[in-house]
Amino acid sequence: MKHVVMVIEDEEAIALLLKYNLEKEGYDVVVEARGNKALGEVERHHPSLILLDWMLPEVSGVEICKLIRTKPDIKNIPIIMLTAKGEEEDKVKGLSAGADDYVTKPFSIPELLARVKSQLRRVPEPHTEKELVFEDIRMDLIEKKVFRGDNYIHLGPTEFRLLKMLMETPAKVFSREYLLKTVWGDNIYVESRTVDVHIRRLRKSLNDFGPDYIRTVRATGYALDNTPQSETEEDA
Ligand code: CA
Numbered sequence: 001m002k003h004v005v006m007v008i009e010d011e012e013a014i015a016l017l018l019k020y021n022l023e024k025e026g027y028d029v030v031v032e033a034r035g036n037k038a039l040g041e042v043e044r045h046h047p048s049l050i051l052l053d054w055m056l057p058e059v060s061g062v063e064i065c066k067l068i069r070t071k072p073d074i075k076n077i078p079i080i081m082l083t084a085k086g087e088e089e090d091k092v093k094g095l096s097a098g099a100d101d102y103v104t105k106p107f108s109i110p111e112l113l114a115r116v117k118s119q120l121r122r123v124p125e126p127h128t129e130k131e132l133v134f135e136d137i138r139m140d141l142i143e144k145k146v147f148r149g150d151n152y153i154h155l156g157p158t159e160f161r162l163l164k165m166l167m168e169t170p171a172k173v174f175s176r177e178y179l180l181k182t183v184w185g186d187n188i189y190v191e192s193r194t195v196d197v198h199i200r201r202l203r204k205s206l207n208d209f210g211p212d213y214i215r216t217v218r219a220t221g222y223a224l225d226n227t228p229q230s231e232t233e234e235d236a
Helices: 010-025 035-045 061-068 088-096 109-120 157-168 176-184 195-205 230-236
Strands: 004-008 030-033 049-053 079-083 101-104 130-133 137-140 146-150 151-153 214-217 221-224
Touching: 004 230, 010 109, 030 035, 030 101, 035 137, 049 061, 049 109, 049 221, 061 079, 061 088, 079 088, 088 101, 101 109, 109 157, 130 157, 137 157, 137 176, 137 195, 146 176, 157 195, 157 221, 176 195, 176 221, 195 221
Parallel strands: 004 030, 004 049, 049 079, 079 101
Antiparallel strands: 130 137, 137 146, 146 151, 214 221
16 A cells, blocks of 8 residues: 655645656655645545645645644644745744644755655555454455455445444444545535435445444444444434
8 A cells, every 4th residue: 555645735736746746756645725625635535644835725734734733533644834935933833833844845856755755754554454344244445345244245335435434443433524524525515414324324234134333323423333223223
């Protein structure tokens, strides 16, 4: 598996230049141009490293950096700030917002790549897990297939992503908002009830072959739990 580097940059030419050079180095690259979408996209892609532009529309790079550092799931992702400002004061501001490094535009590509590499040294290799297992449910991540015992379970792509998220951290309660953001992404408008619809489909597919391990947490969301659930809780 390759490291995913996320480029949060609104200047298309720079974003493309970074994408091209990072991909040449063997990284997978995700680009986001909108400051207000950046946080959700970081949560969704969970990159190994973030290149974050200082000046973004709507929400500044410094604000995004501060927000990332408050979120337990993503707060340890290394951040390199990119900026046109070379002022010492801004550098201090960027670093005190939680950035790990700082590159001033115009930057040299070899220098930037060296800094990326240096930050990635402390990031574990992305997991190379081939499957996820919870009780009798097995998810083959390579073939993208789900089995329950010996039975193949056909799931739609959304149900597959939902189940993957639940299986990655059993017992963790995922809020509808979090599931929406990470499974559907920030780019599409969907109501939080949509999550319930897809969870119901997922349950229906899985429960033909065994007990219900998806727990509905009242007013919050869902978790994967090996305590069998009663039918009545489903529509809570
Ligand atoms: Ca910019």
